[in-house]
Amino acid sequence: MRKHLKQLLYILLVIGLSVIFFNPLTTFAETVIIDADDLLVRGGPGTSYEPIGHVNTGDVFTIEATESPWLQITYNNTTGWVHEDYVTISTEPLLDQSEDEGESETPTDPPTQSYPYETRISLPVVHVRQEASLTSEIIFKLNKNDHVTIKNEQGDWYQVELDDATGYIKKQVLDFTLTKPVGQSPLLNKTIVIDPGHGGIDVGAISLNDEFESQFAMQTGRVLERYLDRQGANVVFTRDDDYYYSLTSRATLSNYLQADMFLSLHYNSEPAYPSASGINTYYREPGFQALAETVHASLLAETSANDRGVASGNYSVLRNNRRPGLLLELGFLSNQTEEQRIKQASYHEKLAKGITNGLIDYFDMR
Numbered sequence: 001m002r003k004h005l006k007q008l009l010y011i012l013l014v015i016g017l018s019v020i021f022f023n024p025l026t027t028f029a030e031t032v033i034i035d036a037d038d039l040l041v042r043g044g045p046g047t048s049y050e051p052i053g054h055v056n057t058g059d060v061f062t063i064e065a066t067e068s069p070w071l072q073i074t075y076n077n078t079t080g081w082v083h084e085d086y087v088t089i090s091t092e093p094l095l096d097q098s099e100d101e102g103e104s105e106t107p108t109d110p111p112t113q114s115y116p117y118e119t120r121i122s123l124p125v126v127h128v129r130q131e132a133s134l135t136s137e138i139i140f141k142l143n144k145n146d147h148v149t150i151k152n153e154q155g156d157w158y159q160v161e162l163d164d165a166t167g168y169i170k171k172q173v174l175d176f177t178l179t180k181p182v183g184q185s186p187l188l189n190k191t192i193v194i195d196p197g198h199g200g201i202d203v204g205a206i207s208l209n210d211e212f213e214s215q216f217a218m219q220t221g222r223v224l225e226r227y228l229d230r231q232g233a234n235v236v237f238t239r240d241d242d243y244y245y246s247l248t249s250r251a252t253l254s255n256y257l258q259a260d261m262f263l264s265l266h267y268n269s270e271p272a273y274p275s276a277s278g279i280n281t282y283y284r285e286p287g288f289q290a291l292a293e294t295v296h297a298s299l300l301a302e303t304s305a306n307d308r309g310v311a312s313g314n315y316s317v318l319r320n321n322r323r324p325g326l327l328l329e330l331g332f333l334s335n336q337t338e339e340q341r342i343k344q345a346s347y348h349e350k351l352a353k354g355i356t357n358g359l360i361d362y363f364d365m366r
C-alpha cells in the first residue's frame with residue numbers, strides 16, 4: 001500500500017512538472033534552428049542520456065517541449081533533446097502551420113512569388129542538400145550575405161541553383177530573414193494601408209520596355225504585404241486589382257481605417273535624363289520627417305540604390321490624408337540598368353525588407 005502511495009505521488013509530481021514545462025499559453029509554435037554542426041541529439045534532457053544521433057547547422061525543428069536548458073524536438077520520428085546553447089530559437093510560426101490557420105487568406109489569391117529570384121543568406125551557415133529531405137547529403141554550405149538563386153519550391157523546401165548543380169534549402173531557414181520575430185514586433189496589429197500607385201487606365205510611368213509603373217507598384221505591394229504580414233500587421237490595399245481608384249478615395253480609406261501607416265508606392269521616369277536613378281522618399285507634414293528619414297535610410301541600406309533624398313511633397317494622397325504616410329519613388333523605369341533591376345523579383349524583396357525594417361525602427365522609437 002505504501003509502495004502504491006509512493007507511485008501515485010510520483011505520478012502527480014510528473015504531471016505537475018509537465019504543466020510547468022509544457023506551457024499551454026504559448027501562442028506560436030516555436031522553431032529551433034540548429035547553429036552547430038554534428039550537434040548531439042540525446043534521448044533525454046541531460047548529458048547523462050544516450051546520444052541518439054546528430055543534427056547540423058541550418059536544420060529546423062519545432063520545439064515540442066522545454067526543460068531548460070534542453071529543448072525537445074522530433075528527430076527521426078522519435079523524441080530527442082538538444083542543448084539550447086547551440087541553437088537559435090524563433091517564435092516565427094512554421095510555414096505549414098500558418099497555412100493551416102487559413103481564415104485570413106483569400107484562397108483564390110495567386111501565389112505572390114515568381115521564380116527564379118535572388119536572395120541573400122542571413123544566417124551564419126545554411127546547408128544545401130542534395131534532396132528535399134533533412135536526412136539527405138549536404139552538398140554545399142552557404143554563408144551569411146551569400147547570394148543564392150531560388151529556382152522553385154517543393155513542399156517545405158526551396159530548390160536552389162548552384163554552379164553546376166541543383167540543391168535544396170529548408171524554407172524556414174531562408175525565410176528567417178527579418179530582425180524581429182512575430183510575437184515581439186512593434187508592427188503587431190498595426191493597420192498599414194498599401195497604395196500601389198496608379199492602376200487601370202492610369203498606367204503611370206512607362207518603362208523602356210513598355211511596361212507600366214502601375215504593375216511594378218502592385219508587385220512591390222504584394223511582396224511588402226507578405227513581409228508586413230509576418231510581423232503581425234493588418235495590411236489593407238487601396239486597390240486590389242488593375243483598376244483606377246481616385247486619389248481622394250485612397251486617402252479617405254486611410255482616414256476611415258485610422259491607419260497607423262499609409263504607404264504610396266511609385267516608380268519614377270525621366271526620359272529626358274536617362275541617367276537619373278535611385279529612390280526618393282516624400283512626406284507631407286513636418287511631423288513625419290523622422291518617419292521618412294528612417295524608412296529612406298533602411299531602403300537605401302537594403303537596396304544600395306542611389307540616394308535622391310527625403311523631401312516634403314505636396315501629393316494628393318498625402319495632402320488629404322490625416323494619418324502618418326509616405327510616398328515612395330522606388331526607382332527609375334527610364335534608366336536602363338535600374339529598369340532591369342526593377343524587373344527582378346529580388347529587387348522587390350529588398351524594397352519590402354527595407355520598408356518593413358524601417359517601419360520596425362520607426363515604431364520602436366515611439
Ligand SMILES: [Zn+2]
Nearest residue numbers: 197204266267
Ligand atoms: Zn507614380
